[in-house]
Amino acid sequence: MKMNIEEERFKYQTDYLKKKPRACFWILQKLRDDVLDSFSQEQRVSIACSNNHSLRVKILCDYFSSPETPISLSSLISEWNEIEKKTKPFQWIDIKNKDQVYWFYMHIRRKINSNNYDFTAITDLVHMELSELYYIAHYIFDDWSSSQESKELLQIKMKKNWEQKKYRDKVKGKKVLNIYLESKVKDELKKLAKENNKTITDFVENLIQKEVKLVNERKRREENINKMNKNRRPLRDCS
Structure with a gap:
């Protein structure tokens, strides 16, 4: 059976969410902050336990499949696209590197918290698994209401700080040896x-x-x- 325009749009949007973990995390968090009352009790429980990307996609698809949602998925995706244009991802972060992801999470919290960012809304969002720490940290950065220049500067400083940390860890316990060779x-x-x-x-x-x-x-x-x-x-x- 051929899909109508609305069905095609919804399929495109759900496919978009599946391919965009950062967008999916950000959209669900926005809904949680702004229109939580519009979720059913079962959906609220699911949101509280949404500790992986697949589950978040399912929650959003179930929620937006209803025609009575107070906000459209299209508007949220458009809002996210504007953020994504101004906020480059931390491509140098290896999501499988436990030490790096933990450092990334703590560094983001410390740096942006100093700019009066409110963390209370996300402290119980997910269990602190490795991949979730990465997405939480990225969400904090993505949603940080600061200028594009400030964000880019923070990214540059963080990358430099990480390189310095890697070097310190590498030379820890080592001594300098100066020798002359032909x-x-x-x-x-x-x-x-x-x-x-x-x-x-x-x-x-x-x-x-x-x-x-x-x-x-x-x-x-x-x-x-x-x-x-x-x-x-x-x-x-x-x-």
Whole structure:
């Protein structure tokens, strides 16, 4: 059966929500803040437990399938599109990186909270699972009523702060070693490191660890030989 215009529009909108987790999260939160009374009791329970993208899509599809909703999905999508134009996503955040997502969430809360952002409305929205922390943090940033320039500046600062944190974590427990090498030797070292897809530091560390392992193995063999020699019985003199 051929769909009418309204059905085609609704299908397009639901497909849009499925492909846009950030938009879906933002729209559901807006409904929760603005028109929660228009949801049924069952839908309110679902919203309170909506801790994954698929469930959020289902809630929105069920809600907007009714012709009596006080707000249209089209208007919310249009509003979101305007936000999305001005707010670039944090593409450098790896949603599977637990340390990074947690840092992202805490950093966003700390930075935007200092600008009097009200967090009370979202504290019970979802269980704090990894992917949800990411979407909550992004929602806070997306909904932050600040200028585009301020948002872009915060993104730049956050990326710089994360790179600094990564570097500090990487060099933690390490000491600086200044040595002099002949130019030819240094060039060969760079070449070897590149061929092994390592930094010079990592390559040198790897070489040292291998050498230490060889030295220890040689010592163990020598110790075993010495023990065997000590335990060997002297030959009897049969003359």
